Amino acid sequence: MSSQEPHTHSHAHGHAPAAPVSRHLRKVIAAVLIPFAAAVVVGLAVLWPGGAPAHKPSGVGFDQPTEQATVLKVDKVNCADVNAEQQPQPTPPPGQQPGGGSTTGKDCDQVTIKVTTGENAGRTFQTVVTPDASRHYTTGQDVVVAYSPNAPKDLQYSVSDVDRSFPMWVLAGIFALAVVAVGRLRGVLALVALLASFGVLTLFILPAILQGSNPLVVAVVGGSAIMLIALYMCHGLTARTSVAVLGTLASLLLIGLLGSVFIGWALLTGNTDDTTGLVHGLYPDIEIRGLLLAGIIIGSLGVLDDVTVTQTAAVWELKEANPSAGWRTLYSAAMRIGRDHIASVVNTLVLAYAGAALPLLLLFSIAQSDVGTVATSEVVAEEIVRTLVGSIGLVASVPLTTLLAAMVVSADRKGHSAAAPGAEPDAGSSAPGAADGFGARQSAARGRSGRRGSRGRRRKQ
Structure with missing residues (x-):
């Protein structure tokens, strides 16, 4: 047992899986993610724009x-x-x-x-x-x-x-130093992943949309590329990261479906400000409604990564704390963490929109418009749909990712008797809401039946 303690400690602080991943489990995960990654690469190759299309400058405004x-x-x-x-x-x-x-x-x-x-x-x-x-x-x-x-x-x-170049570069430098000072190697990797994400956005997503490609398809392919690069670069090529990728992907699909349904149902055009109108005037082939949906997907991606990685890490650490726990116990304990995460994330999204749209809300207040009129006007309804669709995807990602992680880590541990010597299958883990001691009920249930056997072993020794 003592020889395994340093190994366990290094995993807990190194953000790696709590135990080696079984070969069978690696094959299952690879069978799902390798075709997905291949499809993303093919999508990038097919839709690659080769730069933004040229247009005759109008000499007006941003042009x-x-x-x-x-x-x-x-x-x-x-x-x-x-x-x-x-x-x-x-x-x-x-x-x-x-x-x-x-x-x-x-x-x-x-x-x-x-x-x-x-x-x-x-x-x-x-x-x-x-x-x-x-x-x-x-x-x-x-x-x-x-x-x-x-x-x-x-x-x-x-x-x-x-010209604000100098203060902006100084602020960016302070940000980079803070990330590296606190995150060390992972901070450096996070900055590299950030640059890669920015590269995908500026070299692929924006030019491809300007070339006339479907904004939704471009957002799905580009967002998936950003997700794979960011998650695997920051958290390593591990089963735990792969589970977070799968949870993020499923949540993005749900956001895309809900966004498509409610943008059409609410008759949102996506053309609610001067910037969008100018872009559409310069590039009439751009599908503005698809651009709105693409913005919802890309905007939700960053927060989704945070939620799915956190929930997956919670499940892995809980399993590390009690290797005998079954997937139901893991799910119940991790969801208690996830519910707090949901409450904070949803509140953050709503307040972030309120802060960004404060001048607009002040205008409605000056006009003494009632809440119903404000909420159903297209300029506000668009942001409400954006916020609520993204929030629904975030809320759904918590139980979805937690369940997936609990089942994967439990299946993985069953194939490794060395991971938990003497551990028995968690027969009592089916009871919802296991004890706060995380596995205490199972141990107590087996305690009496195991005492005689342990006494017998001690006599023989």
């Missing part, structure tokens, strides 16, 4: 080419002295609205900006910022400028946004 620029100087001028016909009109950045009050007698900022990239690098232009504007500029500040080649020369460039 404008942009360049980097720097603020050379900021001069104070009297707003009343600014000649609108001689000065280029400023283009407010997204979300910036000029004030409605008069600027007579007030000082405006006359900003001189130098373009630093592109074919016109070195060109300077000026723009005027009123005191009521929500954004002001300082000397030396980096900005992003939009370029309109068909406009008059003095009006070809306008400030579209500030």
